[in-house]
Amino acid sequence: MRIALEQRRAVSRLRTWLTPLVALAVALAIGGVIVALLGKSPVVAFKVYLRDPLTDPWALQEVLLKATPLSLIAIGLVFCFRANRWNIGAEGQMLVGAICGGGVALLFLGQSGFYILPLMLLAGMAGGLAYAAIPAFLRVRFGISEILTSLMLVYVAELLLDYLVRGPWRDPKGFNFPQTPSFSDSALFQPFFEGGRLHAGALLAILAIILATLVFRRTLFGFAINTLGEAPRAANFAGFSERRITFLVFAISGALAGLAGVVEAAGQVGQLRPGFGQGLGFTAIIVAFLGRLSPIGAALSAMVIAVLLIGAESAQVVMKLPFDLTRFFMGLLLMCVLAGEALNRYRLVIRKEG
Amino acid sequence: MEMLPLVLASITVAATPLLIAALGEHVVERAGVLNLGVEGMMIVGAACGFAAAVLTDSSVLGLLAGGFAGMLLALVFAGLAIGLATNQVATGLALTILGLGLAGLIGAPFVGQPRPPIPPIALPILSDIPIIGPAFFRADPIFYLSVMLVIAVAFVLNRTRAGLLLRAVGENHASAHALGVPVRRIRLYAILFGGLMAGLAGAYLSLIYTRFWSPGMTAGRGWIALALVVFAAGHVWRLMAGAYLFGGLTVAQLHAQAGAIGLPSQLLSALPYIMTILALLVLAVSGRRGSGAAGSLGQPFVPER
Numbered sequence: 001m002r003i004a005l006e007q008r009r010a011v012s013r014l015r016t017w018l019t020p021l022v023a024l025a026v027a028l029a030i031g032g033v034i035v036a037l038l039g040k041s042p043v044v045a046f047k048v049y050l051r052d053p054l055t056d057p058w059a060l061q062e063v064l065l066k067a068t069p070l071s072l073i074a075i076g077l078v079f080c081f082r083a084n085r086w087n088i089g090a091e092g093q094m095l096v097g098a099i100c101g102g103g104v105a106l107l108f109l110g111q112s113g114f115y116i117l118p119l120m121l122l123a124g125m126a127g128g129l130a131y132a133a134i135p136a137f138l139r140v141r142f143g144i145s146e147i148l149t150s151l152m153l154v155y156v157a158e159l160l161l162d163y164l165v166r167g168p169w170r171d172p173k174g175f176n177f178p179q180t181p182s183f184s185d186s187a188l189f190q191p192f193f194e195g196g197r198l199h200a201g202a203l204l205a206i207l208a209i210i211l212a213t214l215v216f217r218r219t220l221f222g223f224a225i226n227t228l229g230e231a232p233r234a235a236n237f238a239g240f241s242e243r244r245i246t247f248l249v250f251a252i253s254g255a256l257a258g259l260a261g262v263v264e265a266a267g268q269v270g271q272l273r274p275g276f277g278q279g280l281g282f283t284a285i286i287v288a289f290l291g292r293l294s295p296i297g298a299a300l301s302a303m304v305i306a307v308l309l310i311g312a313e314s315a316q317v318v319m320k321l322p323f324d325l326t327r328f329f330m331g332l333l334l335m336c337v338l339a340g341e342a343l344n345r346y347r348l349v350i351r352k353e354g
Numbered sequence: 355m356e357m358l359p360l361v362l363a364s365i366t367v368a369a370t371p372l373l374i375a376a377l378g379e380h381v382v383e384r385a386g387v388l389n390l391g392v393e394g395m396m397i398v399g400a401a402c403g404f405a406a407a408v409l410t411d412s413s414v415l416g417l418l419a420g421g422f423a424g425m426l427l428a429l430v431f432a433g434l435a436i437g438l439a440t441n442q443v444a445t446g447l448a449l450t451i452l453g454l455g456l457a458g459l460i461g462a463p464f465v466g467q468p469r470p471p472i473p474p475i476a477l478p479i480l481s482d483i484p485i486i487g488p489a490f491f492r493a494d495p496i497f498y499l500s501v502m503l504v505i506a507v508a509f510v511l512n513r514t515r516a517g518l519l520l521r522a523v524g525e526n527h528a529s530a531h532a533l534g535v536p537v538r539r540i541r542l543y544a545i546l547f548g549g550l551m552a553g554l555a556g557a558y559l560s561l562i563y564t565r566f567w568s569p570g571m572t573a574g575r576g577w578i579a580l581a582l583v584v585f586a587a588g589h590v591w592r593l594m595a596g597a598y599l600f601g602g603l604t605v606a607q608l609h610a611q612a613g614a615i616g617l618p619s620q621l622l623s624a625l626p627y628i629m630t631i632l633a634l635l636v637l638a639v640s641g642r643r644g645s646g647a648a649g650s651l652g653q654p655f656v657p658e659r
Contacts (some may be wrong), residue, residue, distance in 0.1 A: 005439060088447060138631070142635060144634045148634065152574075152630050155624065156624045162620050163621070286451070322459065324455045324569075327454055327455030328458075331456075334447070334448035334452075335449075338434060338440040339434055342438035343438070346656065
């Protein structure tokens with residue numbers, strides 16, 4: 001007797017849409033067991049992680065703030081992953097974007113002007129794009145696996161940021177703290193309403209969702225990406241240039257990650273400091289998969305993950321649950337999503353003979 | 355001791371965990387599976403190994419526990435990637451993310467606790483050779499184990515039927531399956547071996563290399579081990595050379611930082627990662643045909659019947 005996989009003929013739409021939700025539920029159930037093992041109440045944890053961020057208006061605002069960079073990065077990753085290109089260095093591209101955008105802000109320190117913030121956004125996108133172009137170039141020119149190179153560049157970007165904020169860019173009036181001076185008002189996203197924190201960065205994310213959806217639904221380029229990912233030989237016969245698509249998907253995801261970096265720097269944080277990335281670039285990988293590699297799905301799952309991240313912040317204070325629990329949960333969630341997708345494609349059958 | 359043997363000895367300590375982890379992944383990739391979870395398995399091995407060593411007051415049990423923990427995580431990977439034929443890249447990434455969190459949870463109570471060193475074993479006669487003796491033959495037991503493992507893996511892969519079957523599975527899983535080779539079972543064993551090695555390498559880090567636990571202490575070594583496997587392009591001996599090259603680089607970087615030469619310390623810290631990319635580049639430019647990777651590497655396998 002053994003267990004075998006049997007390809008399903010067809011998968012209903014309902015089933016496809018339910019899969020991420022079931023995966024989330026399974027991951028939450030396992031997470032609850034872990035919380036109980038840590039000697040805390042799973043019921044309280046459920047309340048802190050999931051209910052409070054959705055009911056408290058202040059926390060809801062934080063959720064939207066967190067979902068903004070997550071969905072920007074994840075939408076970019078959707079382009080890469082659909083083309084079967086494994087850019088796992090979005091964290092680094094985000095940091096380089098923030099460094100470039102932050103550099104512009106520091107250049108105009110103490111000045112005001114409507115042009116400063118747009119310049120920062122452009123610089124951030126250019127920086128992220130250029131940084132993502134390195135693994136793309138190494139892949140198309142030399143055939144080097146983009147997985148390792150993009151990941152290695154994350155460490156390099158982290159060290160570059162660390163060098164800048166401790167060295168040349170350190171705030172002279174910052175009591176030796178490793179951080180840049182606070183950006184001037186013209187280099188910051190202004191909140192939508194007085195006393196609030198939500199800003200125009202969220203609109204950029206919505207714009208990205210719309211554009212990405214249009215690309216995949218309405219353009220030949222979107223079709224070419226899907227073809228390259230699912231049937232590279234067919235893409236070749238159709239005359240789609242593998243090199244061009246590889247470069248473009250890396251450029252798009254790098255630019256979006258860079259943009260997310262500036263949105264964080266000019267929105268939530270208002271300066272550059274170490275640990276600025278918070279691993280958002282890695283979390284976005286999970287967001288992309290939870291969203292079934294569709295831009296709208298990525299945006300929705302960015303909200304879900306943002307709820308969990310905000311919940312995790314208060315859980316650290318209220319329940320003394322470490323952030324590592326959230327990290328563990330993220331990995332678990334990705335595994336559940338992947339298992340769910342597999343069970344959508346295959347049926348588990350038990351065969352008698354060996 | 356003089357300077358040179360001391361430096362050489364510290365290179366072996368830096369290279370050994372890289373070598374062990376890379377050796378495990380090498381076998382996994384020869385079987386046609388890409389497990390990107392090395393970093394995760396390694397750090398869980400480091401945390402579990404350290405925790406077990408403190409709780410039992412035995413570094414040997416700690417090393418065993420580290421290897422076992424790595425193997426358990428590898429089993430999870432195998433269940434998904436082999437059992438359910440999930441995408442190996444994504445599954446491996448998930449394993450790394452999960453492992454980093456899990457290691458933080460396990461290691462939290464042990465932050466800041468010291469461990470006594472494992473006494474080195476001096477090999478008779480050999481350890482009296484000038485320079486080489488004190489550098490390589492008064493080392494910790496795991497160093498000797500790593501050298502034996504290199505020989506064993508090279509022998510099994512290239513000279514035995516089991517090794518031939520494993521490579522056949524990696525080269526073309528459809529053909530191997532058609533010949534009646536149990537593709538998925540062989541891959542499961544390879545993955546478990548990879549997990550054991552990654553976990554042991556992690557435990558080496560926390561019990562011998564640093565002798566304390568700190569969160570995130572693997573610092574990308576699992577990824578460097580993965581790069582070493584690419585660099586080795588199918589040859590175990592090149593794996594060893596690569597690991598020692600990187601060990602040397604790590605030590606050189608530490609000395610340069612201590613020597614306070616005019617470069618920013620962050621640049622020196624970034625060197626291993628930059629060197630990894632450069633090494634892959636040099637390998638690619640050197641123009642040998644093919645990457646040496648197994649033919650079915652990374653492709654999920656679902657048997658027809």
